[in-house]
Amino acid sequence: MNPVTVGFASFAVVLFLMLTSMPIGLSMALVGIVGFALISGWEASLAIAAVTAWDTAANYSLAVIPLFVLLGNAAFHSGIGQDSYRSARAWFGHWPGGLAQATIVAGAIYGAPMGSTLPTAATLAQVCVPEMRRYGYSNAAATGCVASVGCMAAMIPPSTAMVLYSMVTETDVAKLLMAGWLPGLLMAAVYMIMMPILIRIRPGDYGETLKKMSWKERYESTKGLFGVMFILVVIMGAMYTGISTAVEAAGVGALATIILAFAQKRMNLYTLWKCTLDTARTSGMIVLIVVGAFIFQKMFAITTIPAVTAKFVAGLPVSSLGILIAIMIFYILLGTFMDGPAMLFLTMPTIYPIVQQMGWDPIWFGILYMMVAEIGMISPPTGSTLFGTKSVLPDVTMMDIYRGIIPYFIADLVILALLIAFPQISLVIPNRMK
Secondary structure: OOHHHHHHHHHHHHHHHHHOOOOHHHHHHHHHHHHHHHHHOHHHHHHHHHHHHHHHHOOHHHHHHHHHHHHHHHHHHOOHHHHHHHHHHHHHOOOOOHHHHHHHHHHHHHHHHHOOHHHHHHHHHHHHHHHHHHOOOOHHHHHHHHHHHHHHHHOOOOOHHHHHHHHHHOOOHHHHHHHOHHHHHHHHHHHHHHHHHHHHHOHHHOOOOOOOOOHHHHHHHHHHHHHHHHHHHHHHHHHHHOOOOHHHHHHHHHHHHHHHHHHOOOOOHHHHHHHHHHHHHHHHHHHHHHHHHHHHHHHHHHOOHHHHHHHHHHOOOOOHHHHHHHHHHHHHHHHOOOOHHHHHHHHHHHHHHHHHHHOOOHHHHHHHHHHHHHHHHOOOOOOHHHHHHHHHOOOOOHHHHHHHHHHHHHHHHHHHHHHHHOOHHHHOOHHHOO
16 A cells, blocks of 8 residues: 555544544554554564564653652642742732732742643642632633643643653753753743733733732741752752753652652652552553554654655745744644644654754754643633633633633743744753753
8 A cells, every 4th residue: 555645544543533532542553553554564563563662661761751740749749739829929929910920930830840731720720710719810810820821831841741752852851851941931931021911901800919928928938849949959950960861860859759748747658659549540641652652653654754744845935934933833723622742743753854854953843842732732712721721610611711811822922932033042051961
């Protein structure tokens, strides 16, 4: 059978299977095995599938995923979400739109150890929205804020999404993780700068400003964060200086977070067991997706579609910037109905050869991909983070969330433009790493 025909048909079948709610990993593995068999025969297909599954699952670098997931679960059970919001409220509650400002800061702090968008947004929705409502914030202002701020989790390291991107593209995972720091902080800064403007435009959506707390009260509110933030600084510092690999740093960070949670009497053996089970479930799902994706990529590679597409795109009478913008728009649209891992593994076999053909820095493009993937997740009408927020706030209408998300969507486009125009925002830290 014609390899190109098999390639396009396989892509369509995977999309269809995902829409029927079949697990992503199984969809890609099944289609990859059948597609390879149609091109090269069943014997070769099954042999490649077995070798790929073993090599992928046994890959040492894959160990960073369950370790970072364990770190995030330990941080969640230690109550860092509540601590971060309490501290941010003490420091920023007296600013214009103070509770929204506090939510932004709390999202940056809490999103770092969590490393995943949906859990971060769900936790912030449960912790922050009731408080904002109590002080007169509208549903739109409250939910739009938590849904958008939750997206910073995938940008601020450690990030599971970045680890997956590094595996697919064979990019240095430590450098990619460190590259997310400045873009993540830029997101928080732009959101906070935007807040006074939103209050002027829609003053009725934002409630009362809190009284300014004393320095003693601010310090007291920060005590609960010292331990976890110290652990994160040590992890990132170890990777930046080259003292440890990403896997080693993740292992030390996870163990230290668990010890800290026990020392603060926020974790017992039962919560540790629950934390471990949650980590096993999440990691198993991710590993299955990775294995299925690599089987699918093996099949897709022999169709020659990626190489032909890369040469075709590079030869178009369009500037490099025009091609990049077209790719960004494609990802934003795709992200409205597809989650991050599915989008990454389904499209990167075709998109990444274009990145290489155009000579773009893979770390810089990785940060751009993270940004547009998160924009897609908050894009109406079907962004997954919007529905994740709705699931924990059933009394809020989707129209409220849509209305609240619009200013953050515009801000994200501005941030994306800055990251495209100034690549050094993403590259200055990884370029200085040892």
